[in-house]
Amino acid sequence: MTETLVEVDDLKVHFPIKRGVFLDRVVGHVKAVDGVDLRINKGETYGLVGESGCGKSTLGRALLQLTPPTGGRVNFDGTELTTLPAKQLRSMRRRMQMIFQDPMSSLDPRQNVESILTEGLQAHGLGGDRTERRKIIAKSLDAVGLPQWALSRYPHEFSGGQRQRIGIARAVVLNPDLIVADEPVSALDVSIQAQVINLLEDLQEELGLTYLVIAHDLAVVKHISDTVGVMYLGALVEEASSDDLYRQPLHPYTRALMSAVPVPDPEIEDRRERILLAGDLPSPANPPTGCRFHTRCPWAQPTRCRDERPGLRIIGTGTHRVACHWAEQIESGEIRSHAVKAELIADGAGARDAHGALETALETPGGPVV
Amino acid sequence: MPLLDVKDLSVTFARRGQRTVRAVDGVSFSVEAGEVVGLVGESGCGKSVTSLALMGLLPKQRGVTIGGSAMFGDTDLLKTDERTMRDIRGRDVAMIFQDPLSSLNPVIPIGIQVTEVLTRHRGLTGAKATAEATDLLNRVGIPDPTRRLKEYPHQLSGGMRQRALIAMAVACAPKLLIADEPTTALDVTIQAQILELLRGLVRDSGTALVMITHDLGVVAGMCDTVNVLYAGRVVESARRKPLFADPRHPYTTGLLGSVPRLDAGKGERLHAIRGSVRDVLPWPDGCAFAPRCDRRVDACVGEPPALVEGVHRHAYRCVNPESRTVEVPS
Numbered sequence: 168m169t170e171t172l173v174e175v176d177d178l179k180v181h182f183p184i185k186r187g188v189f190l191d192r193v194v195g196h197v198k199a200v201d202g203v204d205l206r207i208n209k210g211e212t213y214g215l216v217g218e219s220g221c222g223k224s225t226l227g228r229a230l231l232q233l234t235p236p237t238g239g240r241v242n243f244d245g246t247e248l249t250t251l252p253a254k255q256l257r258s259m260r261r262r263m264q265m266i267f268q269d270p271m272s273s274l275d276p277r278q279n280v281e282s283i284l285t286e287g288l289q290a291h292g293l294g295g296d297r298t299e300r301r302k303i304i305a306k307s308l309d310a311v312g313l314p315q316w317a318l319s320r321y322p323h324e325f326s327g328g329q330r331q332r333i334g335i336a337r338a339v340v341l342n343p344d345l346i347v348a349d350e351p352v353s354a355l356d357v358s359i360q361a362q363v364i365n366l367l368e369d370l371q372e373e374l375g376l377t378y379l380v381i382a383h384d385l386a387v388v389k390h391i392s393d394t395v396g397v398m399y400l401g402a403l404v405e406e407a408s409s410d411d412l413y414r415q416p417l418h419p420y421t422r423a424l425m426s427a428v429p430v431p432d433p434e435i436e437d438r439r440e441r442i443l444l445a446g447d448l449p450s451p452a453n454p455p456t457g458c459r460f461h462t463r464c465p466w467a468q469p470t471r472c473r474d475e476r477p478g479l480r481i482i483g484t485g486t487h488r489v490a491c492h493w494a495e496q497i498e499s500g501e502i503r504s505h506a507v508k509a510e511l512i513a514d515g516a517g518a519r520d521a522h523g524a525l526e527t528a529l530e531t532p533g534g535p536v537v
Numbered sequence: 538m539p540l541l542d543v544k545d546l547s548v549t550f551a552r553r554g555q556r557t558v559r560a561v562d563g564v565s566f567s568v569e570a571g572e573v574v575g576l577v578g579e580s581g582c583g584k585s586v587t588s589l590a591l592m593g594l595l596p597k598q599r600g601v602t603i604g605g606s607a608m609f610g611d612t613d614l615l616k617t618d619e620r621t622m623r624d625i626r627g628r629d630v631a632m633i634f635q636d637p638l639s640s641l642n643p644v645i646p647i648g649i650q651v652t653e654v655l656t657r658h659r660g661l662t663g664a665k666a667t668a669e670a671t672d673l674l675n676r677v678g679i680p681d682p683t684r685r686l687k688e689y690p691h692q693l694s695g696g697m698r699q700r701a702l703i704a705m706a707v708a709c710a711p712k713l714l715i716a717d718e719p720t721t722a723l724d725v726t727i728q729a730q731i732l733e734l735l736r737g738l739v740r741d742s743g744t745a746l747v748m749i750t751h752d753l754g755v756v757a758g759m760c761d762t763v764n765v766l767y768a769g770r771v772v773e774s775a776r777r778k779p780l781f782a783d784p785r786h787p788y789t790t791g792l793l794g795s796v797p798r799l800d801a802g803k804g805e806r807l808h809a810i811r812g813s814v815r816d817v818l819p820w821p822d823g824c825a826f827a828p829r830c831d832r833r834v835d836a837c838v839g840e841p842p843a844l845v846e847g848v849h850r851h852a853y854r855c856v857n858p859e860s861r862t863v864e865v866p867s
C-alpha cells in the first residue's frame with residue numbers, strides 16, 4: 168500500500184506588491200502559488216517542473232513553512248503544519264530538509280565541512296556526545312561519496328559537484344523523511360549532473376527517503392520522478408505518473424514544453440513535431456483571466472477558455488489529472504490547433520501595451536512525438 | 538575552400554604569481570559557407586575563449602598569448618590589425634552572446650543601437666535606417682517593432698533581448714555568425730523559439746553558423762558538423778548523424794550516457810563520468826581525459842594521442858576508441 172507523507176491542499180502564496188516612498192502602499196499581489204493540491208507518497212519522488220517564475224520554489228518553501236502560506240493546508244505525516252506552534256514546527260523541521268541549486272551560496276564559506284554538518288545535529292540536540300556525532304557525520308560523508316579528509320576543508324576547496332554532495336550530506340545527516348531539492352543539478356555540468364542524480368537515487372533506496380524535486384528541466388524531472396506535476400503561472404496544469412505524462416501529455420502547455428526539450432538524437436530531432444508557443448510568459452502579478460494559458464494556447468476556444476478557470480480533473484481511470492476544459496477533444500483531434508498572435512509582455516518597468524502583430528509559426532498541429 | 542579554417546588555435550593566460558592557464562590548446566575546425574557547426578563541451582573547456590579569439594575580442598594585454606591561424610578568406614582573423622577587424626566584425630562575422638544584456642547598451646534605446654549598425658556598415662541613415670531596423674525586428678519576431686525601437690534593453694524580456702541582438706547581428710547579412718550559448722539563459726519554450734529563428738535565418742540567408750553550446754540536444758537538432766571539446770582541444774569531430782550513432786571518443790560516449798533523456802525508460806541508470814573536469818592531465822603529458830576514462834590503457838599517457846581520421850571526416854583523438862560496430866560472425 169502506498170502511504171501519503173505529504174498532502175497539500177489549496178495552497179496559496181500571494182506576495183504583496185508595494186509602492187510609495189515608504190513601500191507602504193500595496194498596489195497588488197504576485198500570485199506566486201495560487202491554489203495547488205498534491206500528494207507525495209512515502210518513499211517516492213514527486214517532480215515539479217515549469218519555467219522560471221511559475222512558482223516552483225515558492226511552493227517548495229511554503230510546503231516546508233519557510234514562506235508562510237497565504238492560504239491552504241499542508242499535512243505532513245498526519246500533522247497539520249500551517250497551524251503548528253513554532254516550537255513544534257522547529258522540531259518537525261529535522262524531518263524535512265532542503266537542498267538548493269547553488270551549493271556555494273547555501274554553504275557558509277567560513278565554516279569547514281565538519282562544522283557545517285555538526286550545526287544541524289546540534290540545533291536539534293542530536294548525536295549525543297562528540298564521538299557519537301563524529302560517527303554519524305562520517306557515515307553521511309560516506310553516503311554521499313566524499314572522503315573523510317573533506318571534514319577539515321572549506322567549501323571553496325571543492326568542485327561544484329562536490330559542493331552539492333556537501334549540501335546533500337548536510338540534509339541526510341539529520342535522517343529526514345522528506346527532502347525538498349530545489350534545482351539540485353541545474354548549476355552542474357552534465358557529467359556531474361549524472362553523478363548527483365545517481366547519488367540521489369541511491370540515497371532514496373538506502374534510506375527510504377521521500378523527495379520533492381523541483382527543476383525546470385523536464386528530462387531530469389521525468390528521469391528521477393515517480394509522479395510529475397507541471398506548473399504554469401502558480402498552478403498545476405497537469406499531473407501524472409512520469410511514464411503516463413511522457414506517453415500521453417494531455418495539457419497543451421505540457422505538450423509544448425515536451426516538444427521544446429531537445430533530445431540528443433538527430434533521428435528523433437528530425438522527426439519530432441514542434442509546438443512553438445507564441446510570445447513570453449505573462450506576469451504572475453497580472454495573470455490572464457480564465458485559463459491562464461489561454462493567451463498562448465494553440466487550442467484555446469472562445470469564450471470559455473478566457474472566462475472560466477479550469478480546475479484539475481482526473482481524465483481516464485487512473486490518476487492522470489489535467490486542468491484544461493478541452494483535454495478530451497484535443498486528444499481525440501476534434502479540436503485542432505491554430506496560430507496564436509504573440510502578446511507583448513514587458514519584462515521591466517514598461518507597462519503591458521497593445522497586442523503585437525506577430526504570427527508565430529505553429530509547425531505542426533497535434534501532439535508532440537518525442 | 539572553407540569559409541573559416543581554424544588551425545591549432547591556442548590561447549594562454551599568464552598572470553604573475555599564478556599558473557599559466559592554457560584555455561585553448563590546439564583547436565582546429567573548419568566551417569563551410571552556409572554550414573551550421575557545433576562546438577560542444579562542458580564549462581571551462583574553452584568554447585567562449587575560442588569564439589572571442591576569432592572575433593578579436595580577447596583583452597589585448599600582456600600575458601594573453603594567441604597562437605595558430607584562423608583563415609577567413611585571405612584574412613587571418615588572429616593576426617589582422619584592429620582596424621580591419623573592426624570592419625570585418627558586424628559586416629562579415631557577427632556574434633551573439635549568452636547574456637544579451639551585457640552586449641546591449643543599457644542607456645540607449647534598442648532602435649538606435651540597431652540603426653547604428655546599419656549606418657556603420659551599410660551607410661543607411663534617417664528614415665531609411667529606421668525602416669530597415671523596423672523590418673529587422675519584425676523578421677526576428679519582435680511584436681510591434683515600431684514601438685519596441687524606442688524602448689531600452691531592460692524593458693524587454695530575456696527572449697526579446699536575444700531577438701534584438703540577433704537582429705543586430707544579422708543586420709548586414711554576415712557570412713558567419715558565432716552564437717555562444719545563445720539560449721542557455723532562457724526558458725525551454727523560449728529557447729525553442731530562438732533556435733527556430735536561427736534555423737530559419739541560416740536557411741534563408743545562407744549565413745554559416747558556429748553554434749556553441751553545452752547541450753547535446755541542441756547540437757542534435759541543428760548542427761551539420763559537431764566538434765566535441767575537452768580541456769581546450771577538439772577530441773572528436775564528425776557529421777551530426779555519425780557522431781550520435783557511432784561516437785568513438787570515450788568522452789563523447791560519456792557525455793551521451795550522462796544526459797537524462799525524455800524518451801528513456803523508467804529506472805534506466807545514467808552512466809556518469811567519474812571525477813570532474815578538474816582532474817585533467819596537461820595535453821603534452823598524454824590524454825587529458827585519462828584520469829576520468831574507463832578505457833584508459835598504457836599508451837594513453839606519455840604523449841598526447843594523435844588525431845585519427847576515420848571515414849567521412851569522422852576524426853577522434855584517442856588510442857583506444859569506442860566502437861559500436863558489431864562484428865559479423867563468420
Ligand SMILES: Nc1ncnc2c1ncn2[C@@H]1O[C@H](COP(=O)(O)OP(=O)(O)OP(=O)(O)O)[C@@H](O)[C@H]1O
Nearest residue numbers: 182197199218219220221222223224225226383451
Ligand atoms: N519574496 C518574494 N517577494 C515577492 N515576490 C516573490 C518573492 N519570491 C518569489 N516571488 C515572485 O513569485 C513568482 C514565483 O517565483 P518562484 O521563485 O517561486 O519561481 P520558480 O518557479 O522557482 O522560478 P525559477 O525557475 O526562476 O527558480 C515570481 O514572479 C517571483 O518574482
Ligand SMILES: Nc1ncnc2c1ncn2[C@@H]1O[C@H](COP(=O)(O)OP(=O)(O)OP(=O)(O)O)[C@@H](O)[C@H]1O
Nearest residue numbers: 550558559560579580581582583584585586587751
Ligand atoms: N581572461 C581570462 N584570464 C584567465 N583565464 C581565463 C580567462 N578567460 C577564460 N579563462 C579560463 O580559460 C578556460 C576556458 O574558458 P572558457 O570561458 O572558454 O570556457 P567555456 O567553455 O566557454 O565554459 P562555459 O561553458 O562555462 O562558458 C577556463 O579555465 C577559464 O577559467
Ligand code: SF4
Nearest residue numbers: 458461464472491492
Ligand atoms: S482550457 Fe483552453 S486555453 Fe486552457 S489549455 Fe485548455 S484549450 Fe488551452
Ligand code: SF4
Nearest residue numbers: 824827830837855856
Ligand atoms: S586516449 Fe586513452 S584515456 Fe584518452 S580517451 Fe582514449 S582511451 Fe581514454
Ligand SMILES: [Mg+2]
Nearest residue numbers: 223224225349
Ligand atoms: Mg526557483
Ligand SMILES: [Mg+2]
Nearest residue numbers: 584585586717
Ligand atoms: Mg562560455
